[in-house]
Amino acid sequence: MSDLDERIAGVAWNADGLAPAIVQQWDTREVLMLAWMDEESLRRTLTSGRVTYWSRSRQEYWRKGDTSGNIQMLHSAQLDCDGDTILLQVDQTGAACHTGTRTCFDGRDLPAGDGARA
Amino acid sequence: MSDLDERIAGVAWNADGLAPAIVQQWDTREVLMLAWMDEESLRRTLTSGRVTYWSRSRQEYWRKGDTSGNIQMLHSAQLDCDGDTILLQVDQTGAACHTGTRTCFDGRDLPAGDGARA
Numbered sequence: 001m002s003d004l005d006e007r008i009a010g011v012a013w014n015a016d017g018l019a020p021a022i023v024q025q026w027d028t029r030e031v032l033m034l035a036w037m038d039e040e041s042l043r044r045t046l047t048s049g050r051v052t053y054w055s056r057s058r059q060e061y062w063r064k065g066d067t068s069g070n071i072q073m074l075h076s077a078q079l080d081c082d083g084d085t086i087l088l089q090v091d092q093t094g095a096a097c098h099t100g101t102r103t104c105f106d107g108r109d110l111p112a113g114d115g116a117r118a
Numbered sequence: 119m120s121d122l123d124e125r126i127a128g129v130a131w132n133a134d135g136l137a138p139a140i141v142q143q144w145d146t147r148e149v150l151m152l153a154w155m156d157e158e159s160l161r162r163t164l165t166s167g168r169v170t171y172w173s174r175s176r177q178e179y180w181r182k183g184d185t186s187g188n189i190q191m192l193h194s195a196q197l198d199c200d201g202d203t204i205l206l207q208v209d210q211t212g213a214a215c216h217t218g219t220r221t222c223f224d225g226r227d228l229p230a231g232d233g234a235r236a
Contacts, residue, residue: 007228022140022149029147031140034203047231074230078223081215085152087223097199105196105205110125112192113165 008042012083018054019086023096026075026089032096033104035062037086049074051090070094122164126157130201136172137204141214144193144207150214151222153180155204167192169208188212 013019018036025032035053037045041061044052051072055062065071075089097104131137135157141150153171155163159179162170169190173180183189193207215222 003229004231020138020152022152024149029149031142031147031149031205034138034140034198042228046228049230077228077230079226079228080152080222081217081219081226082222085222086228087149099199101199104198104200104203108197108199110160110164110195110197110204111121112167112195113122 004043004046007079008039008046010083011039011042011079011086013039014084016056018056019084021053021086021088023051023072023088023090023092025092027091030103031105032090032092032102035064042086045074045088046077051088065093068094068098070096072096122161125197126160126164128201129157129160129197129204131157132202134174136174137202139171139204139206141169141190141206141208141210143210145209148221149223150208150210150220153182160204163192163206164195169206183211186212186216188214190214 011019017038021035021037023032023035036056038054041052041054050063051074052061052063071093072090075091078087095102129137136154139153139155141153143150154174156172159170159172168181169192170179170181189211190208193209196205213220
């Protein structure tokens with residue numbers, strides 16, 4: 001097995017054959033979004049450098065930016081200690097969110113009580 | 119309903135009643151880990167300021183740091199555009215990972231091919 005095959009074989013996919021991918025802008029370190037990958041989308045991402053997900057709602061591969069133009073180029077990727085979560089460092093063109101905001105978390109604060117640090 | 123109740127009611131929990139939480143150190147912006155929350159653990163986190171998860175393997179609430187001392191204090195929390203992913207900005211004491219590394223992604227690189235930017 002190649003190093004790539006070996007690493008991909010080490011991913012602990014869930015019952016649906018998927019793993020969550022946290023997507024972070026590599027230089028500013030903004031967390032842009034979370035999406036899902038299967039083995040094939042991870043392989044395409046690592047070999048092509050264009051980040052590709054599995055769309056659970058559409059049940060198809062989704063190469064980020066093909067429709068919107070807001071592509072994600074892979075910078076680096078890490079697996080977590082349990083092997084069931086992927087962290088992608090990317091270079092995001094334009095908005096990462098389909099709503100047009102830079103990240104999918106912009107302006108969607110959950111109110112924290114007095115126990116939280118300001 | 120209070121603002122808190124209203125926001126929590128807006129979370130799109132999965133079939134198991136859970137949502138993934140991305141955990142980020144608020145100042146350095148390191149992505150520390152990913153864990154899972156149910157409605158009650160999110161409520162406890164937002165009201166107490168001590169980050170609390172639902173452990174899928176142990177099937178119990180897990181207030182981060184109760185065993186290790188490596189607590190997470192909540193700084194702020196956001197929901198994503200679909201309402202099914204939570205981003206937590208925290209202040210992490212010591213190692214976030216049970217293996218003793220600062221983050222759960224340290225030293226676990228997935229090899230990227232020539233298509234990826236170095």
